Amino acid sequence: MTDDPVLFCLHFLGGSAREWRPLAAHLGPAARCVAIDLPGFGDAADQPGADVGAMADHVAARIRAERPGGPWLVAGNSMGAKVALALARRHEDGEEGLSGLAGLVLLAGSPPAPEPMAEERRQAMIAWIDADPETRRREAEAFVAANVGAPLDPEDHARTVEDVLRANPEAWKAWLTGGANEDWRARIGTLATPALVVSGAEDGDLGPEAQAALTLPHLARHRHVVARGAGHLLPLERPGALAALIRDFIAAPPGTGETPTLPPAFAALMGSERVNTRLRTALRERMREPDGPFCLAPEERATLAACLDRVLPQPGPGKIDLARRIDARLASGTGDGWRYAALPPDPQAYARALRSLDAAAAETHGRLFRDLAGHDQDALLDRAAAGRLPATPDGLAPELMTCWLEELRGEAVRTYLAHPAGLAAIGFTGIGAGGDDAEALPGYRLTGLDAREAWETPILETPILETSASTGDVR
Amino acid sequence: MNLAGQRRYGTDEVVDAVVVGTGAGGAPLLAELAAAGLRVVALEAGPNFDPAAYGFDETLADEIYWTEERLSGGSTPEAFGANNSGTGIGGSTLHWGAFVPRADPRDFRLHAESGEGCDWPLDHAELTPFYDRVEAFIGTSGPTPYPWDEARRFPLPPVLRNGPAQLMAAACGRLGIAATDAPAAVVSRAFTPGGAVPLRKACINCGFCHQGCRTRAKASMDVTYLPLAVAEGAEIRPDARMHGVERDKAGRITAVVYRSGGRDLRQRCANLILCAGAVETPRLLLHLDLATGSGQVGRNYIGHVATQVWGTFAHEVGMNRGYPSSLITEDYVRPQGADFAGGYLVQSLGVEPLTWGNAVARGRGLWGPALADYLRRYNQVAGIGINGETLPCDANILTLSDETDALGMRKAHISFGYGPNETSLNAHATALMRRIWEAAGATDIWVLERVAHTLGTCRMGRDPDASVVDPFGRSHEVENLWICDGSVFPSSLAANPALTIMALSLRTAGAFLGSRTSR
Incomplete structure (x- = not known):
């Protein structure tokens, strides 16, 4: 790859382009971050929610507008990762204006398959986003806190909570009832684009075993890194480590699938209540290089x-x-x-x-x-x-x-x-x-x-x- | 186990006894001495575990195995680590298989019967009441009546049979071999002996007996004798590794030195009772040059011939489920027409994946695609194994290596090899197990050569020149030194040792108490 690639960055559900500031600072000249507000979030909160395809359209338009001169990459955190996968498929299918994609960076990504999530939790999230301001604030605080391995620094935490609160509730619900459940497995198939997959050892449903079972099988060339102690909001939790991984990835992308995949049934059992926390933690640690x-x-x-x-x-x-x-x-x-x-x-x-x-x-x-x-x-x-x-x-x-x-x-x-x-x-x-x-x-x-x-x-x-x-x- | 509120003794207080080790040898005795009103302190090298925190995982279970390195030599080197000694309050009973046959009376008189091996300096009948007491207290499950011992009564019905047990039972039925549910120190129903010992719920058949029992259904010492000991006033110190003694001019032990939290502490005592197992007990004696005058310490190292036969079945066996060794036959404690002394027990085997895979890789010698493919047969395989007598011999000996451990103590070097008797017994048993597994419908049958248990090394006997302790466990040389663990065994017996060690522990406790009143 040549110097100065562009890294288009797609945030998690309730996040915004601001999520990527710490990573951009750590990356420095290694890559230029172009962080995008997905429809209904951040500065695009006035837009209604969109399905995965429409979110990919939104990002594709921005990429075309940006006209990267050299190679470019797409990074996605959680929800954003599913959009990134859709874009990679469109790139590989030869869509005009999307040539030059050199790599995917999937951080605690939502997989092509319907996202594993307890129905109870989904319903609770759908309910509180429309609640009174006090409840919304309390739940947004709890949502951010529950998605990190250790507390964020207060400034990052406050900004992230504000992002959740300024999200368009319709977009929030559109993801929970729509995008997250969309089945893109057949459409995505197996991508040849090199991918860096990072999972948080303390993440919930999208932790290491879910990534190995649901995301890696769609990637012919992947490197899976398990981030010890980290949760779901990896760009906020581990900006320095991610910057180093991305630099290495750009310099030497994986030529094959470097780490093993897991059968979805085993990953589901591993994530279930039948497995004790100590064992799950140990098994995830053994997935870490x-x-x-x-x-x-x-x-x-x-x-x-x-x-x-x-x-x-x-x-x-x-x-x-x-x-x-x-x-x-x-x-x-x-x-x-x-x-x-x-x-x-x-x-x-x-x-x-x-x-x-x-x-x-x-x-x-x-x-x-x-x-x-x-x-x-x-x-x-x-x-x-x-x-x-x-x-x-x-x-x-x-x-x-x-x-x-x-x-x-x-x-x-x-x-x-x-x-x-x-x-x-x-x-x-x-x-x-x-x-x-x-x-x-x-x-x-x-x-x-x-x-x-x-x-x-x-x-x-x-x-x-x-x-x-x-x-x-x-x- | 819960040690909060246990009685504490000062290190300058001369306690009646320091007991080193809290396994099958130390724990029953500790409870007996405490109940008799003695001031007793137990030193355990390992930590105090919370059973609920065991992980259902073989690698996490390394925490309960004695994984300090031992050197294995001789013609049949024995594996240690997960295979044998344990660490933590409860000792190796934290990981033991809880398979509790009683010793066969004939095995106590092996030399008288065959001219081979060594007789025990006590009569089997003398041990029976102690067996009864142990079983009533720890809660054993099994079939009453028991085909090979009409007098034996199990407090609880048998645990569930697993796949390997069903396969072995059907095959034995076809071959006319008596086989039945195993005697297991795992409670098949909720159980408590009463008093200070908390209720234990029935076994949940998780199969992880060797990785630490999360539900306390398995009778490890930390859920049986040790709560009783603490209730009776004993103090148990975890993370307390004994490595020295102080002695007076007459040679009597006056204090025990142990490492705890990175520093050495010294507990004054009137007696020392070593219960550290048949490797660490002689290692300490040799290290300290204690009671070594007879030259017998470390000699007569014995274990068991523990060969296994494995096969693949046209069934989903799922051998990790259930109590691992849920079927037994004692028909071969004295095989008819055998050309060897002693005999063996046969048990069915279900084994967790790492243990099994390790055995396949090491013992079967597979590698390459053959290894990878065979590992994937895990859910279709089942095993059968023996526990067979080994005779003491001069070549089988524990000595100290020139390599030292973190405490500066020389590592144990164990030489072990089969003699003609073990070789004949092994051949007989292997042929039998093959026959049973063929009758069970196994294909791809293979044999895993294996040695189990650590015994001997401080044998008991009447002759001070040929033994380390007297028939009750008291040192011939150092008046206030006692030994109570598998190292006192004069011969290995066909039975798995732990139940007999517990029975001997109660007996030694009685002798110890008697020695005080008669003084």
Whole structure:
């Protein structure tokens, strides 16, 4: 991408163009923010509400008027993200005046599917927007407070509450009864436009699992970042971190789906009251890419990643970055309570074993392990498992590679099955054994063969994906 | 557990006993001594957990496992961590499977019967009243009558059978093997023994016994004996890691040194009772060079042959649901025509995904697409496993490694390997389990070699040269040192150990009290 792209910014329900001021300040010259009031909101509050298509028309007109000279991007927070997705589809369909879209930034986005939302809450929001001024103010305060992981600074909070109060109630209701429920799944299909998806670990219905289930499957090239401690109003809560992510995204957009998707049924269970808050928090944290500290050198981790791709292949699209997670575990110094006495401590064992693999790859093929074809990597792993890799200075003794590979297989599987995508892949319903009230946990009423409860059915009927290619068995 | 309002003792106060460890060995004894009016302080290395806060998750459950590193050597290295010792008030009973067979009387006289192994320095009949007391107090569920012990009465009916139990029951029926609902220390109905112990609601079949019981249906010590101990005046100190003792010129222990909140504290005491389990108890003794004169501390490390057989079924098994081991057969405690001493129990198995996946990856040796695809069979697989006798031998020993932990204590190094008896027993059991699983309709059957439990290392006996403690748990060498946990076991027994450890704990408590009055 060339310098100075334009970032068109679309706010959340009840927000306005002002939502983007902190992010614009943090982005500086990396991108020029053009924040737009959607019909019925902000300075456009005099306009009536609009459906998603009409909101996209409104934005498209503004983009055409702006005539960006170079590449441009669209960022959307919540409601705005659904409009951004619609625009991306129109861009990819070749609509005149919309060429040049280089990326989507979807922040706690409303997905193409009808937005998951408790009907009770929807009705309450519809009711109070038309209430007396005192109620409106109280509810608007509560609405903003409920949508952030931690309180905003008072100025941002006050401005956001004012935005909610100046929104056109008809536009507010139009979204809740219309736009949010529109089903754009077929229309959006799969977009090729690179997308940065950010979810808040403390968000409600549109948190990490909902994004992985409902948004990522529509994006062929995506990067999903889980923002620890953040709620739904990400541009206000994390402007600095978002600016850094957007700069990275512009510089190096994802070439594929980088992280795993989730089956909608599993995401819905994860978000339900059958799952306790501590577990949901932990599962969401495991969806976040660890940011260190790490133990292995970058090239060692690349070899580890190549190794893990062979040991525990993930059918995709998108895969759990097991190497990054294992590396973070090594650096944390925690373990599973034991190791083979013959092996050195884990960090050393990993570093040495990876050097042994690279040395063997160099000797056999003149290349690093990670640069070999899959079948050549498998052949080396077979030799390693049999204790027949050549001895290497600074490597692991050949006979110990057998033990290390056993450790690696175990650690790979434990890491995989700790992640929601792993649990979903095996059809595990146990996370639904009970929520927060320990005195009234549902558990399982049925425990026998071929006896499932109604709530388990959608999880159990998620199709099993086969992993293709030949099998590997060290025995 | 609720420790608010518990009685407190000053560290300069010479309490009657410091009990180190609050698991199956320490907790019943602590309650008994407190009830007898003694001033007792329990030191628990781990924290005080609120059961309601357990997460229904195997990784979150790391908090209740003893995950400080141990080094496993020998020809059959044993896995630790989630597999064995625990941490937190309640010790390993926080994660135990609550499978409560009683020891078979023949196992106490294994040497007399077979010339192999080691006899217990007590008669099984002596332990029966203690078993009865423990079961009535913690609330065991099971089938009365129990096919292999006519006298045994369960206070509560059996828990629900899960898929693996149904599969095993049908197959055993076809093969003429007696099998029935497992003896489980999980309450199938609301239960309280009365007094100071709060009511526990019936099991909800969540399947997470090994990850900490959120509803308190499982009989961990923090919901059974420890509330009683506190009500009777014991003090329990969490996050209190013992690592030293002070002794007088005669060698008697006068104080226990422990680390708490980053600093060392010292509790004066008239007696020390170590109940830290068969790894940490001998590790402390070796570290402190305490009662090591016989050279027996750390020797005779034993566990159980715990091989499992797995298969895939044309059913939706969903093995994570329900009490994990809900079927048992004791028909093979003395298999007919066996070429080995002792025997084994067989149980059905349902296992949570990480534990199972880890076993598949390590034990079955699968990798690549074969591993990924097999993991996706999770809801169609079921297991069957044994708990089998291991005989003590010289090669199986706990020693101290040259590596140290954060406290500067040398890490435990455990050498364990099967001898001919374990190998024969394992072959017999594996063939049987294969036969049962074939009869059950399993396909893709495979065998997971596995060792479980930590026992021995401070065996009890009458001969001070061949044992560490006397038949009641008192040190032969240090007059005011007692040991009460799985380390005193002279042989491993076919039965899972925890219920027997609890029964021994009551017995040792009685002996301890008797030793004071007779003084």
